Amino acid sequence: MAEPIRLKTPVTDEDIIKLKIGDSVLINGKILTGRDAAHKRLFELAKKGEPLPIDIKGQIIYYVGPAPAKPGYVIGPAGPTTSGRMDPYAPLLMEKGLKGMIGKGIRSKDVRDAMQKFKAVYFSITGGAAALISKQIKSVKIVAYEDLGPEAIRELEVEDFPVIVANDAHGGDLYEEGIKKYRRA
């Protein structure tokens, strides 16, 4: 297996362009979390052209709703949630500078088109590998929408966060290519 690519956040267009579907990537630095409720709020602000409570330029958002942390733990098990639910909001966030998304499952055509247009990528992370993933999270801080409780936007400091490029900025789609490659009549 090819050596994984190390990616440091915040990311630039040049970083993004180099990534191709199937690449194994280890993310280092800070990433944001967000799921349904937080996305809805960000989207509504962005639509009105109002400033967002967090800077998403060059950032990566992880779609996650962790389990509670045991005493002595930074975070509880933290695997991805289904990304498709964020599809209606994702293109506008990419237009505002978001460079990456991490989750599980396929994305809509609008989201894939927006990734090409605004130079962004979508990473798959292993669903159900939540205990393992949580070990790569070194610190957690709430940065917006504290009232949303578990759905508040958090900033995670991650080390060698293991993801795979599922959709790249060149229109590549690993879900489609992968199935084609391994399908047997």
Added chain:
Amino acid sequence: MREVATQTIVDTVARLCMEANYFLGDDVIKVFQEGLKKEESETGKNILNQLLQNAEIAKTENIPICQDCGFAVVFMELGTDVCVQGNIIDAINEGVRKGYTEGYLRKSIVSDPIKGKNTGDNTPAIVHTTFVPGDRIKITVAPKGGGSENMSEVKMGKPADGIEGVKNFVIDRVLRSSANPCPPIVVGVGIGGTFEYVAFLAKKALLRDIGQRHPDPFYADVERELLERINKLGIGPMGLGGRITALDVFIEVHPRHIASFPAAVNINCHAARHKTAII
């Protein structure tokens, strides 16, 4: 009549909720290891290795395998010679409350589907009770994640569809689910009964251990055939392409009405969680 205190039920259910979420079954671990040998995709192998490591971490640290600790689905076989002092359903819910709170499990239940808020303790449980002879109570807790549950379906077909119709329905359902239920998946299939009962059959099918075939050789063959066909689809681990799309397929059947032909597919993810105790 054998008497059982409700507290015994509370404590047993609490323990089962935690164990089901922390300890992936040996049967699942074994099939991951076998899958590693069969998987042709490097990405797929990488994912199966992560799942093995994940199960090991969860087990040694007593933390959940997956952050979605599921809806607490409880199957109870109640011996007719047992007398429980108090309300047994309340005791089960108390056990879920205790298990999910003390076990640091995620609470994912909303009190009302439209107007509700998170109940904060993962109650109520879904309880399926059957009565059996004897003086024992068998309780199985099977936490069920949302991602895979959402890919499930009931189809009221025509008797003329026959077994080929069921097979096509299953394959099509898996294909349309693609990456969403966190493949590799376990597929539960119900055939017969009524609209609501067929869904129950598909869920019950998921309680079998990986590799445990239907006792009727006819259905055992259909299970084998479906598993083979699903693993030719190419979906692979996490839907990124590969050989190992499903770990197993289980069928449960029931008599049907002459005019009806219900079939159901209940998809489970690789976090195929269920733990049983006998009181």
